[in-house]
Amino acid sequence: MPRGNKMExxxxxxxxxxxxxxxxxSVLVREVRIRVGVLSTPVTIRxxxxxxxxxxxxxxxxxxxxxxxxxxxxxxxxxxPTENEALRRAVRTLTQNYEDAVRRGEIPDDxxxxxxxxxxx
Numbered sequence: 001m002p003r004g005n006k007m008e009x010x011x012x013x014x015x016x017x018x019x020x021x022x023x024x025x026s027v028l029v030r031e032v033r034i035r036v037g038v039l040s041t042p043v044t045i046r047x048x049x050x051x052x053x054x055x056x057x058x059x060x061x062x063x064x065x066x067x068x069x070x071x072x073x074x075x076x077x078x079x080x081p082t083e084n085e086a087l088r089r090a091v092r093t094l095t096q097n098y099e100d101a102v103r104r105g106e107i108p109d110d111x112x113x114x115x116x117x118x119x120x121x
Contacts, residue, residue, distance in 0.1 A: 026050040026058065031081055034091065036065060036098050038108050045090045047083055055079035057086040063113040065094055067101035 001010040026048035080086035
């Protein structure tokens, strides 16, 4: 995988942390806010970089979509080999249930957004 300046800076930063107490460290790469369909509340996606992982980019989402007709929200793998792929997977996680419910004829409702335990603002 080609290494650009951004990843080299992340790794330099991570290498600067020397502590026997720290067992894992990640760098916040990007924070993105999106709106899903006609829902009024924006959702925050945070992407992190962790150097020592086979898929070094992970994401957190502030809310997930749970429609009235399904039991459990979809939850995809939260890691990816690239920043772009992490964002793509996060957006897909958010939009899949929304799109399926709209296709079934359900009317979008702001109550579909359920706060996620992985990201507290």
